[in-house]
Amino acid sequence: MKTRDVAVNGLIKENAVFRMLLGLCSILALSNKAINGLGMGVAVTFVLVCSNVVISLLKRVVPNKVRIPCYVLVIATFVTVVELLIKYLSAKSSAIAQIGDAMGVFLPLIVVNCIILARAEAFASKNTVGASAIDGLFVGMGYTIGLTLLGIVRELLGSGSIFGLQILGGFRITFFSQPAGAFITYGLLICLFNITYEKIEQNNANRKRKASVTLSNQVTEEGAVNG
Amino acid sequence: MNDKVRESIKTICILVAITIICVALLAILNDVLYVAPDMDSFDRTAKSKSGYTLVEQNVKMTNGIVKMVAEGEMLNGEAVVGLYVEGKGSSPAGSFTLVVIIHKATGEILGVRKLVDGGDVGYEYLDDNLRSLMGTVIDGSTVFDSDNFVVQAGATYSTKACRNAMQAVAEYYYINYLQGGQE
Numbered sequence: 001m002k003t004r005d006v007a008v009n010g011l012i013k014e015n016a017v018f019r020m021l022l023g024l025c026s027i028l029a030l031s032n033k034a035i036n037g038l039g040m041g042v043a044v045t046f047v048l049v050c051s052n053v054v055i056s057l058l059k060r061v062v063p064n065k066v067r068i069p070c071y072v073l074v075i076a077t078f079v080t081v082v083e084l085l086i087k088y089l090s091a092k093s094s095a096i097a098q099i100g101d102a103m104g105v106f107l108p109l110i111v112v113n114c115i116i117l118a119r120a121e122a123f124a125s126k127n128t129v130g131a132s133a134i135d136g137l138f139v140g141m142g143y144t145i146g147l148t149l150l151g152i153v154r155e156l157l158g159s160g161s162i163f164g165l166q167i168l169g170g171f172r173i174t175f176f177s178q179p180a181g182a183f184i185t186y187g188l189l190i191c192l193f194n195i196t197y198e199k200i201e202q203n204n205a206n207r208k209r210k211a212s213v214t215l216s217n218q219v220t221e222e223g224a225v226n227g
Numbered sequence: 228m229n230d231k232v233r234e235s236i237k238t239i240c241i242l243v244a245i246t247i248i249c250v251a252l253l254a255i256l257n258d259v260l261y262v263a264p265d266m267d268s269f270d271r272t273a274k275s276k277s278g279y280t281l282v283e284q285n286v287k288m289t290n291g292i293v294k295m296v297a298e299g300e301m302l303n304g305e306a307v308v309g310l311y312v313e314g315k316g317s318s319p320a321g322s323f324t325l326v327v328i329i330h331k332a333t334g335e336i337l338g339v340r341k342l343v344d345g346g347d348v349g350y351e352y353l354d355d356n357l358r359s360l361m362g363t364v365i366d367g368s369t370v371f372d373s374d375n376f377v378v379q380a381g382a383t384y385s386t387k388a389c390r391n392a393m394q395a396v397a398e399y400y401y402i403n404y405l406q407g408g409q410e
Contacts (some may be wrong), residue, residue, distance in 0.1 A: 044376045058245070070245055077249040081256055088260040 003134055010138025017146025018193040022114040026106045027147055034163050037151030039099035041144025043082050043107065045137065048116055050078045051203045052124040052136035059125045071120045072111065079110045115143060146189075154185050291315050291322070291395030298331070306331040310399060314392025316384065323388035325357075327396045334365040334400060341389075360393060368401040369394070 016022045030036045042104040056075045062070045085105070090097035100107070109145075111118065119139055152162055158166035158177030175181045286293040287346040295311035309328045316322035339357045356377060363370065371393035377386045 061241060062245075063234070063241065066238050066242055070242065073245055073249055074241075077253060080253055084253075084256055084260040 003131075006131060007138045010135060010140075011142045011145070012197065014139070015142040015146060015193070016115045016139060017143055017150070018190050019197070020115075021190070022118060023143070026109065026113065027150065028179065030103065031147055031150040031154055031182060031186075032158065032177050033102070033155050034148055034151035035095075035099060036102045037147035037149075038144065039096075040103055040106065041140070041147045043086075043103070044110055044113065044115065044143055045140025046082055047078045047110055048119060048140040049133055049136035050081075050141060051075045051116055052119060052132040052139065053129055054078075054127045055120045056123040056127060056132035057112075067091075067125065068121075071117060071125075075116050075120070076111045079108060082110070083107060111201055115139065150182075150189060154181060157181075157185070157190050157204060160179075188201065234353045242361050288395040288398045290391035290398070291397065293395060293399045294324075296399075301337070307337060307405065308400065310396050312392045312395050312399075314388045314390070314395060316388035316391070318384070321388070323385060325389070325392045325396075327393070329365065329396070329400055331404065334405065336361050336363045336365070336396075339393075359391075365400045365405070367405075368398040370397045 012019075014020055026040055030040045051071070051074050053073055058070065058074070086100040086103075088094065090100050119135060123135045127135070138214055154176050156162055156167065157173050158175070158181060160166060160170065160172040173181075176185060228334065237400075284295055288298075291312055291314040293310055293312050295309075297309040299307055301307055308331050310327045312325050312327060314323045314325070323341070326338075326340045327336060329335065330337055339360045341357060352354070360371075371390055
């Protein structure tokens, strides 16, 4: 698989937030602020890259029957590393402490996040270390972008700010900061993402069809000239 | 030994090996990234526990006033004492207010945080200097009665006020917990 294909898959075609709809709990709970979404995204990306690399390294060693417990063990180790890092950095920066507090129980729950286990099983256990690392990075980036985008929209509408900076003055619709607002905003963004994706796919298909028609016409003309 | 048993033993060995590697990695990182329990941890636990009790208020000690005393538990369940203390100050620096968390059984200082600096000299106090007090075990009422601690280089009077607050902490803990007041 080419690096470009892996990247496009992770970011767009198999985007965890808008296409695969994986890890909905944390997506809905942590998207009330853009910074929380970004923090969670970075944590998940770190775990994804590290666990993908280790699982890819272990793919020949781990017996098939116990592969899932092994994957969970590896993922849990990296989630604990993230927890330790956040605790360590929280003592140095109050901003990180706030993000860590906001993540709360969703941080240890990364262990059972479908995205990570799905990439381990579907990709890392079948591909090389390099490809698995790139896959982890781009799937994580897709998740981070999706979660941050949702956070930006919800924070803007719900609190009138983006990343804590007041933009809309006193304007706010608190509904968007609440769970129901999360579902509606998420639904609308999925709709928008998929419409855009389908259009791009259609344009690409049309372009390819035109190119193949032009090519076949050229071949026919050349054949006629030679004949 | 048949193939099935050999396969099972191999599987168990691999699982154990992976577990040992993971545990070793975490043990190393736990040491490298260890952060002593601080006020946030105490505050969070104290707020979530109904057993969080205010014991006394405004107890005058030799070097300051213990304004508030709270007992609670750390996340691991160990009992701690939280003191809100104002250390005596003198011009140009005013009094110095700290929150200090002490391990109830051992007397070890688990956390120190500056709340109010009564002076107006505009020093930016370094957290590291206050953190250096953490780990000290209160085994007597004069444990902080020395000139070793500075809250910030050059801040002589604030240092004195801060040291007064810590001495008040030590005295309170010594009287009430070490001498059997509440233990």
